[in-house]
Amino acid sequence: QLQLQGSGPGLVKPSETLSLSCSVSGGSVGSPYYWAWIRQPPGKGLEWIGSPYYGGPTYYNPSLKSRVTISVDTTKNQFSLKMTSVTAADTAVYYCARGFEIAVLNYWGQGIPVTVSS
C-alpha cells in the first residue's frame, strides 16, 4: 500500500523560503504517476500548487509558478517543494499526493501545517 509522508518546518518567517518533502513508501517516485503538492489555507478550499511527472514536464499553478520549484529525487524516493518569498498568505496545510492522472489524486499524505509568521 502506497504511503506518503510529508515533512518540513511548521513555522517559516516572512520573505524566507519554505521547503517541504514528501517521502514515498510502498512505491517508487520513478514510476509513471503524477506527484502533486496541494495546499489548503485555514478554513478555505484546496489549491493545486504543481505536479511533476517522472521523466516528463512539471506543471505549475500559474499564480505560484514564479515562486515554486518541485523536484523529484529517485535516490531518496521523495519529492520536494520549495516556495520562495513566503508571506502570511502562504499559511496553509500542505498536502502531497499521487495520481494516475494529473487531476485524479488517489493517494494523499497526512498534511503538513505551515505557518508564516515572524
Added chain:
Amino acid sequence: SSELTQDPAVSVALGQTVRITCQGDSLRTSYATWYQQKPGQAPVLAIHGKNNRPSGIPDRFSGSRSGNTASLTITGAQAEDEADYYCNSWDSTIDHVVFGGGTKLTVL
C-alpha cells in the same frame, strides 16, 4: 475561464438524495474529479472519470456531466457523508489543475 464554481453549502435529510454541482468551462473537455474531505483529514478520492468509484466508496455516490456542469449525486445520504466536497479538473487552455471552492454538505 479557469475557475470551477460550487455552491458553498448544501443540506439533505437523512436517507434522501442530494446533488452537488460544479460548473466551469474546463468541464466541457475534461471530466470532473470529486473528493470528500472530513474535518482534520486529507481529501479522499470519491469519483473520477465518467463515473468511476475507487474501492471503498459506497455505490450511493455517482457522478455525471452535462455541458459545463458536473454533478456528484448521493442517493440515500447517510450521516457519515457529512463532509466538504471538492471538484477539480485539468484546464487544457492554460495547462493547470483547477479546484472548485468546495461544498459543505450537511445531513439533517
